[in-house]
Amino acid sequence: xxxxxxxxxxxxxxxxxxxxxxxxxxxxxxxxxxxxxxxxxxxxxxxxxxxxxxxxxxxxxxxxxxxxxxxxxxxxxxxxxxxxxxxxxxxxxxxxxxxxxxxxxxxxxxxxxxxxxxxxxxxxxxxxxxxxxxxxxxxxxxxxxxxxxxxxxxxxxxxxxxxxxxxxxxxxxxxxxxxxxxxxxxxxxxxxxxxxxxxxxxxxxxxxxxxxxxxxxxxxxxxxxxxxxxxxxxxxxxxxxxxxxxxxxxxxxxxxxxxxxxxxxxxxxxxxxxxxxxxxxxxxxxxxxxxxxxxxxxxxxxxxxxxxxxxxxxxxxxxxxxxxxxxxxxxxxxxxxxxxxxxxxxxxxxxxxxxxxxxxxxxxxxxxxxxxxxxxxxxxxxxxxxxxxxxxxxxxxxxxxxxxxxxxxxxxxxxxxxxxxxxxxxxxxxxxxxxxxxxxxxxxxxxxxxxxxxxxxxxxxxxxxx
Numbered sequence: 297x298x299x300x301x302x303x304x305x306x307x308x309x310x311x312x313x314x315x316x317x318x319x320x321x322x323x324x325x326x327x328x329x330x331x332x333x334x335x336x337x338x339x340x341x342x343x344x345x346x347x348x349x350x351x352x353x354x355x356x357x358x359x360x361x362x363x364x365x366x367x368x369x370x371x372x373x374x375x376x377x378x379x380x381x382x383x384x385x386x387x388x389x390x391x392x393x394x395x396x397x398x399x400x401x402x403x404x405x406x407x408x409x410x411x412x413x414x415x416x417x418x419x420x421x422x423x424x425x426x427x428x429x430x431x432x433x434x435x436x437x438x439x440x441x442x443x444x445x446x447x448x449x450x451x452x453x454x455x456x457x458x459x460x461x462x463x464x465x466x467x468x469x470x471x472x473x474x475x476x477x478x479x480x481x482x483x484x485x486x487x488x489x490x491x492x493x494x495x496x497x498x499x500x501x502x503x504x505x506x507x508x509x510x511x512x513x514x515x516x517x518x519x520x521x522x523x524x525x526x527x528x529x530x531x532x533x534x535x536x537x538x539x540x541x542x543x544x545x546x547x548x549x550x551x552x553x554x555x556x557x558x559x560x561x562x563x564x565x566x567x568x569x570x571x572x573x574x575x576x577x578x579x580x581x582x583x584x585x586x587x588x589x590x591x592x593x594x595x596x597x598x599x600x601x602x603x604x605x606x607x608x609x610x611x612x613x614x615x616x617x618x619x620x621x622x623x624x625x626x627x628x629x630x631x632x633x634x635x636x637x638x639x640x641x642x643x644x645x646x647x648x649x650x651x652x653x654x655x656x657x658x659x660x661x662x663x664x665x666x667x668x669x670x671x672x673x674x675x676x677x678x679x680x681x682x683x684x685x686x687x688x689x690x691x692x693x694x695x696x697x698x699x700x701x702x703x704x705x706x707x708x709x710x711x712x713x714x715x716x717x718x719x720x721x722x723x724x725x726x727x728x729x730x731x732x733x734x735x736x737x738x739x740x741x742x743x744x745x746x747x748x749x750x751x752x753x754x755x756x757x758x759x760x761x762x
């Protein structure tokens with residue numbers, strides 16, 4: 297069995313074992329904490345209803361309700377802390393792996409993108425390929441957002457919730473963001489490339505790398521020494537990635553054990569309709585992306601999907617498309633994409649072409665509106681789509697980026713941000729599908745741009761395997 301196939305098999309085995317152990321722990325090891333959480337959340341819900349129905353806020357009864365709510369919030373916080381403490385050893389396995397991946401991503405993006413841009417030649421070539429890349433990204437993003445909007449209107453998963461409007465001051469625990477043009481531009485252009493690398497700000501690293509690559513190509517023969525050195529360093533980083541990837545099954549095991557131990561399989565039943573409809577939407581998005589890719593590379597698109605199954609599975613298991621980035625680069629080069637195209641398009645995709653996350657944003661935002669019985673006409677929904685299109689760019693490195701963007705968008709359209717609480721419990725499960733879809737979308741984009749540029753060759757033998 298090939299090394300890549302073995303790793304895929306080990307990841308699948310780790311996934312299954314993690315789910316099984318997580319279920320056992322949920323029923324035994326953290327059962328008490330989960331029971332306390334369930335009781336506390338139920339009491340908080342009843343107290344919120346009673347407080348809202350109180351007409352006189354000066355009575356002793358009202359004050360007692362407020363005190364009881366504070367007590368239950370403390371109980372809930374303590375139960376969460378105890379549960380987290382028990383599952384931390386498993387979460388730690390995934391966290392360490394993701395930290396190791398993050399230590400690689402910034403230098404990998406920088407060195408490969410500089411080499412890719414320098415190999416493209418002059419600024420005209422960079423502009424031409426960049427224009428084609430952004431055209432595809434914008435088209436794919438709009439299509440993903442539109443698909444989410446259509447499906448949530450078709451399925452209407454929020455209608456059954458029938459939630460009362462919450463108090464305006466209800467805290468979700470998520471900082472909302474609605475970037476202004478000024479803030480967006482500040483976010484794009486780094487004040488310090490060292491700071492950008494330290495914080496894994498991929499978009500800022502991409503901007504610096506583009507300038508650095510063009511300047512390197514512009515100085516001619518002297519720049520070739522830099523290109524050769526950077527190319528060597530990039531291959532060293534890829535080799536390092538191979539060592540890190542050996543820990544992937546352990547990380548997958550830890551991540552799945554922790555998620556299922558905390559949430560249990562019951563959450564799948566509770567939100568089964570919403571989760572099922574969302575994953576059906578992702579499946580349709582995959583079909584559209586594959587068909588779009590097939591329009592350019594015909595039947596080879598199925599070979600692409602076969603080759604990227606390992607990074608897709610890794611992204612799904614760890615809920616991180618970033619974790620799959622190095623492996624995706626290798627698989628695309630094996631498929632026949634030139635390294636200069638891969639190292640140019642793929643890093644850009646991590647800031648501009650997160651198709652799965654895009655579809656989720658419209659799906660989730662409109663689901664929350666439906667849950668509160670808020671009707672949004674077609675024009676408002678289109679406006680929301682465009683706002684999401686703009687505010688989502690360049691924040692891929694922000695923790696729970698999709699929820700952060702949704703929070704800002706809800707505030708813009710006067711939809712209760714407290715509705716995000718509906719998604720917090722199942723977001724890790726949804727994030728798995730989003731991350732896997734992001735890998736597929738960026739892979740298809742890289743192949744299409746390679747074909748446009750006439751830089752797509754016959755598949756290589758899998759000698760590039762990490």
